[in-house]
Amino acid sequence: xxxxxxxxxxxxxxxxxxxxxxxxxxxxxxxxxxxxxxxxxxxxxxxxxxxxxxxxxxxxxxxxxxxxxxxxxxxxxxxxxxxxx
Amino acid sequence: xxxxxxxxxxxxxxxxxxxxxxxxxxxxxxxxxxxxxxxxxxxxxxxxxxxxxxxxxxxxxxxxxxxxxxxxxxxxxxxxxxxxxxxxxxxxxxxxxxxxxxxxxxxxxxxxxxxxxxxxxxxxxxxxxxxxxxxxxxxxxxxxxxxxxxxxxxxxxxxxxxxxxxxxxxxxxxxxxxxxxxxxxxxxxxxxxxxxxxxxxxxxxxxxxxxxxxxxxxxxxxxxxxxxxxxxxxxxxxxxxxxxxxxxxxxxxxxxxxxxxxxxxxxxxxxxxxxxxxxxxxxxxxxxxxxxxxxxxxxxxxxxxxxxxxxxxxxxxxxxxxxxxxxxxxxxxxxxxxxxxxxxxxxxxxxxxxxxxxxxxxxxxxxxxxxxxxxxxxxxxxxxxxxxxxxxxxxxxxxxxxxxxxxxxxxxxxxxxxxxxxxxxxxxxxxxxxxxxxxxx
Numbered sequence: 001x002x003x004x005x006x007x008x009x010x011x012x013x014x015x016x017x018x019x020x021x022x023x024x025x026x027x028x029x030x031x032x033x034x035x036x037x038x039x040x041x042x043x044x045x046x047x048x049x050x051x052x053x054x055x056x057x058x059x060x061x062x063x064x065x066x067x068x069x070x071x072x073x074x075x076x077x078x079x080x081x082x083x084x085x
Numbered sequence: 086x087x088x089x090x091x092x093x094x095x096x097x098x099x100x101x102x103x104x105x106x107x108x109x110x111x112x113x114x115x116x117x118x119x120x121x122x123x124x125x126x127x128x129x130x131x132x133x134x135x136x137x138x139x140x141x142x143x144x145x146x147x148x149x150x151x152x153x154x155x156x157x158x159x160x161x162x163x164x165x166x167x168x169x170x171x172x173x174x175x176x177x178x179x180x181x182x183x184x185x186x187x188x189x190x191x192x193x194x195x196x197x198x199x200x201x202x203x204x205x206x207x208x209x210x211x212x213x214x215x216x217x218x219x220x221x222x223x224x225x226x227x228x229x230x231x232x233x234x235x236x237x238x239x240x241x242x243x244x245x246x247x248x249x250x251x252x253x254x255x256x257x258x259x260x261x262x263x264x265x266x267x268x269x270x271x272x273x274x275x276x277x278x279x280x281x282x283x284x285x286x287x288x289x290x291x292x293x294x295x296x297x298x299x300x301x302x303x304x305x306x307x308x309x310x311x312x313x314x315x316x317x318x319x320x321x322x323x324x325x326x327x328x329x330x331x332x333x334x335x336x337x338x339x340x341x342x343x344x345x346x347x348x349x350x351x352x353x354x355x356x357x358x359x360x361x362x363x364x365x366x367x368x369x370x371x372x373x374x375x376x377x378x379x380x381x382x383x384x385x386x387x388x389x390x391x392x393x394x395x396x397x398x399x400x401x402x403x404x405x406x407x408x409x410x411x412x413x414x415x416x417x418x419x420x421x422x423x424x425x426x427x428x429x430x431x432x433x434x435x436x437x438x439x440x441x442x443x444x445x446x447x448x449x450x451x452x453x454x455x456x457x458x459x460x461x462x463x464x465x466x467x468x469x470x471x472x473x474x475x476x477x478x479x480x481x482x483x484x485x486x487x488x489x490x491x492x493x494x495x496x497x498x499x500x501x502x503x504x505x506x507x508x509x510x511x512x513x514x515x516x517x518x519x520x521x522x523x524x525x526x
Contacts, residue, residue: 024235031236034321036220041454045320047220049451049484051227051234052131053124053169054208054350056479056506057451067479067506071230072167074126 011079026070026081027051027058037070039084093197094120094163096405097179099170099353100204102130104383104394106157108202111402113160120163122170122181122196128157130206131226132391134233146391153395168194171503173357177378182507200378200405203354203366204398207384209251209344210487213449213457214442216316216325221340225255228342232262239263241339244325246270246313248433249346250390257302259342266305267338270327272312272345273433280432312439316341330438346433348487349385352504361498364490370416371409372401380405389426393419440492449492450485452478457492466495479506 008019011029020029027048030037036045037058049055051071058070061082070081096112098105101123113119121128127135129150138151168181174195181194209224216222223231225245232238243264245256248271256266271278314333315326324337354366360375361367365387372380380401383394396419403412443449445458455475463469466486469476475489476482476497481504486497 021235025231028231028235031221031231034220036320040218040451042448044218044448044454045220046218046451048223048231049211049227050208050224051230052208054480054483055211055451059479067508071234072125 009075009077011075011077011081013081014083020075022075024075026060026062026068026073026075026079029075029081030058030060030070030083035083037083089193089195091195091197092120092163092165094118094199096120096200096202096402097122097196097198098202098204099123099179100130100206100383101125101128101164101166102204102206102383102394103132103153103391104206104398105130105202105204106153107395107398108204108380108382108402108405109162109398110153110156110160111399112200112202112406113162114402115406115408116161117406118163119161120165120196122165122168122179124167124169126166128154128164128166131230134230136233149391149395165194165196169505170196170353171505171507173502182505198378201357201380202372202398202401202405203357203359203374203379203381203385204383204394205350205353205385207347207349207388208483208487209247210346210348210491211343211484212345212439212442212488212491213447213485214313214315215444215447216318216322217343218448218451219316219318219322220320221318221322222316222325223340223342224344225249225252225342226344226347228340229255229258232258237262238340240265242267242337243340243342244268244270244327244336244338245342246272246311246325246327247344247346248272248435249344250429250433251344251347253302253307255342256305260302260305266302267336268306268308268327269302270311270313271307271309272436272439273309274436275309277432277434278309280428312436312442313341313343314442345435345439347384347388349388351385351498352481352483352500354379354381354385355498355500356502356504364498370400370419371404371412372397373404387423387426388429389422390429393422393426396422435491443492449488450475450478450482452480452485455485460489461493464494466497466499469495481505 010019046057048058053072059067062068095117096119098109098121101121109121129135138147140151170181172180179196241264256269311329314328317324325341366381366385382397382401400412400415443457447457453474455473459473489495
């Protein structure tokens with residue numbers, strides 16, 4: 001009935017490929033690989049704070065679309081994620 | 086290219102957490118056209134987050150979740166996922182923008198409704214302290230959400246701090262996922278909590294729940310009257326400093342999960358003109374707000390947790406589809422829960438020492454990097470926005486505004502559309518609503 005799900009999914013963060021468990025959000029992929037989501041007005045590195053789409057700290061560029069929320073976006077095969085945008 | 090999509094429903098529910106799931110499956114039971122609109126990829130809100138639960142599970146909480154997912158699946162409900170509601174075009178019409186998943190065409194959605202049920206949930210309250218902007222300092226519920234969405238924490242050292250029953254749930258969850266929970270730090274005093282625990286005798290399920298946490302947390306210190314004063318690290322967190330008002334301790338850790346209980350998400354209810362009382366949406370015994378045909382359920386009406394959210398959802402589902410009599414037994418149940426909500430609020434009331442958490446250089450508004458010294462001289466939310474840009478960034482004051490309410494007494498409840506940042510293309514396609522009006526008129 002269901003197609004067997006691959007257990008991991010590969011995405012690209014700033015051109016580098018990263019493999020995470022299927023069902024992981026982009027915020028998880030960034031935290032796991034110890035990368036910041038964005039650089040603040042005063043040049044601080046920032047990562048997720050609320051993880052529920054409210055604080056907007058995790059906004060990144062995904063497949064060319066800026067300001068997408070990493071915490072509410074699931075990793076899809078070959079997704080292109082750009083941080084610090 | 087942006088486009089406008091129009092859909093009409095008898096009952097529209099905003100928010101796909103437990104309250105919204107209960108409301109929608111109850112409303113849909115009698116053939117009404119029902120939809121849930123939610124900004125997340127899947128149903129379940131922050132607590133269930135679309136994970137799979139088994140009805141054969143030994144845990145009562147898992148069984149409850151499984152039962153509600155099944156009810157929603159069996160009902161005829163349209164689930165609009167990944168859509169953020171940002172404005173109300175006129176009475177009976179909400180505007181939403183797609184952002185994720187299969188609906189990712191970044192168009193505007195017009196959602197027409199006869200009855201609206203607001204189940205917008207709550208967020209954690211964050212209080213600024215030196216170092217809170219470092220990476221790996223997150224909300225307590227936030228770290229749990231990250232783990233639920235795939236973040237492995239096995240072997241990681243985690244300090245859980247802040248306030249509220251959520252801290253215990255989060256710590257137990259982290260332990261179950263192999264993390265080393267170094268300690269749990271609750272700002273409320275033992276005296277405050279003891280009064281709360283005594284009141285719990287009225288509600289046996291909650292005591293059981295509490296004991297389960299205790300068993301799972303064996304060996305993890307639960308310190309009351311203790312709060313965070315700083316976090317250190319180079320870009321990323323390395324240590325946190327905790328205080329009990331007399332002495333401080335510095336503890337190394339990988340993640341700092343820190344949230345000060347919950348605040349309701351009332352932006353949309355406020356935008357729609359629903360009357361608020363003490364920061365919560367005022368509802369009658371049928372969950373109706375002050376605005377005709379608009380109901381509100383779950384945390385926005387009072388921080389009462391899962392069981393209350395489910396009951397309120399069912400009541401609104403029945404009331405919005407004209408089955409008021411069937412709602413009566415549920416109303417009695419809800420009334421019993423109300424006192425729990427009130428006790429919860431007292432037990433976890435924030436101590437005044439927390440107003441001194443930020444120092445002059447601590448960033449209060451993370452979007453615009455506005456410091457405490459820049460904002461503390463302003464007595465009103467309006468003034469601080471005008472003069473410092475605090476609260477003017479993409480989160481629109483959801484983080485700094487709620488902090489400022491406690492720290493400086495701001496009233497940050499004034500809302501203006503759009504209530505969330507919206508793409509320019511989405512805003513540029515507004516006229517469709519006028520066409521419908523002229524066709525109907």
